[in-house]
Amino acid sequence: MKTEIHPRLIDLPLVQEADAILRKCVHCGFCTATCPTYQLLGDELDGPRGRIYLIKNLLEQDDIDDKSVQHLDRCLTCRACETTCPSGVEYGRLLDIGKQFAAERSSAPFLRRLLSAALRFVVPRKVLFKPLLTISQWFRPLLPAFLKSHVPSKQPVRHAVKSSNAARVLLLGGCVQSSATPNVVASLQKILAAIDTESRLVDEGCCGALDYHLAAHEQGMARMRHVIDLLYPQLEQVDAIVSSATGCGVTIAEYPDILKYDNDYADKARAVADKLVDPVELLESLDLNLTGKDVAVHTPCSMQHGLGLNGRVEALLSKWGLRLTAHKEGHLCCGSAGTYSILQPELSTSLRDRKLNNLEAGQPSVIVTANVGCQLHLQSGTETHVMHWLELVADLL
Numbered sequence: 001m002k003t004e005i006h007p008r009l010i011d012l013p014l015v016q017e018a019d020a021i022l023r024k025c026v027h028c029g030f031c032t033a034t035c036p037t038y039q040l041l042g043d044e045l046d047g048p049r050g051r052i053y054l055i056k057n058l059l060e061q062d063d064i065d066d067k068s069v070q071h072l073d074r075c076l077t078c079r080a081c082e083t084t085c086p087s088g089v090e091y092g093r094l095l096d097i098g099k100q101f102a103a104e105r106s107s108a109p110f111l112r113r114l115l116s117a118a119l120r121f122v123v124p125r126k127v128l129f130k131p132l133l134t135i136s137q138w139f140r141p142l143l144p145a146f147l148k149s150h151v152p153s154k155q156p157v158r159h160a161v162k163s164s165n166a167a168r169v170l171l172l173g174g175c176v177q178s179s180a181t182p183n184v185v186a187s188l189q190k191i192l193a194a195i196d197t198e199s200r201l202v203d204e205g206c207c208g209a210l211d212y213h214l215a216a217h218e219q220g221m222a223r224m225r226h227v228i229d230l231l232y233p234q235l236e237q238v239d240a241i242v243s244s245a246t247g248c249g250v251t252i253a254e255y256p257d258i259l260k261y262d263n264d265y266a267d268k269a270r271a272v273a274d275k276l277v278d279p280v281e282l283l284e285s286l287d288l289n290l291t292g293k294d295v296a297v298h299t300p301c302s303m304q305h306g307l308g309l310n311g312r313v314e315a316l317l318s319k320w321g322l323r324l325t326a327h328k329e330g331h332l333c334c335g336s337a338g339t340y341s342i343l344q345p346e347l348s349t350s351l352r353d354r355k356l357n358n359l360e361a362g363q364p365s366v367i368v369t370a371n372v373g374c375q376l377h378l379q380s381g382t383e384t385h386v387m388h389w390l391e392l393v394a395d396l397l
């Protein structure tokens, strides 16, 4: 794609990076076929190729109109388009850069700005989020339907295992996961204990994804530096850092890209990301004998399109003896996508219901996934139990 970047922007490193991504796109449109928002809305501008043109226009004109911003905001950042693209266009990175420039040149409606600011203020702060969640859970039966669907039932910790200070495996607690689904990391600790692997839980706080993907790059990067400051001094003492929420895992894997212009943190970001593994990679060599259950596996976008681990959980659960049910459209997002289910509720609900129809076609007794957002979002639309795959394995051990 030929570009003529605006002279005011041409010297900015981020713009040069975006320009290089834009130039890789040959506007073939293959990506459009796998884009969830294009499938729902049928509008070229709600598909990746259209959004790429909108970002190109923004960087060429140094301006953007409100309608174009809406099309960018409707993107789930699921990155299905990246998996499909034959030219290697890093769409996710381009969108992050584009949204930052769009946010500086436009003003979202007041309510959206308020909601976005409230989410960014509350969700990453466990000291606020956890009590608010607990109070909402007490009054859940009295809440209006929209709020109720966003308040998960209280999830007990079924597998408490002690941390060991000498452990060579660090488990990240996460922000939302540690309050909403604390049994996930406890389940991983139980599995590791069963194979005599000691682990240590880290309270690292928010990985920065929430701010960063809501176009608050500075605040997002400040959170990333905080996580790096905590993990980097421990790297020599550990073999692996494990995130059991793929949404956080994919963000930490992206730290080197996001912080590459920061001379103080670029190398540290790379070192931290190099030690990061997903639980499925950590447990792949393990032999277990599990029985029963018809399981539908929903692989989060962050896992399949972001971390490139599509099919790995399915392969592992099958190897361990569980029966998996087949389903269509595995590549499509469930509509959770971080804060998307709150900021774009209609599209998000359509995608959730479509995903559940597909997942439940094989009449599974349980649906498993690998990310807290997908888990809670899917559960809000079905009576079928939705859990993290680590919880299922720990229950069956």
Ligand code: SF4
Pocket (backbone or CB within 6 Å): 024, 025, 026, 027, 028, 029, 030, 031, 032, 048, 049, 052, 081, 084, 085, 086, 087, 088, 089
């Ligand atoms: S598939 Fe890749 S090259 Fe083709 S239009 Fe989409 S982003 Fe551009």
Ligand code: SF4
Pocket (backbone or CB within 6 Å): 034, 035, 036, 037, 038, 046, 047, 048, 051, 074, 075, 076, 077, 078, 079, 080, 081, 082, 091
């Ligand atoms: S990231 Fe997902 S929603 Fe956004 S353009 Fe790509 S495929 Fe469509």
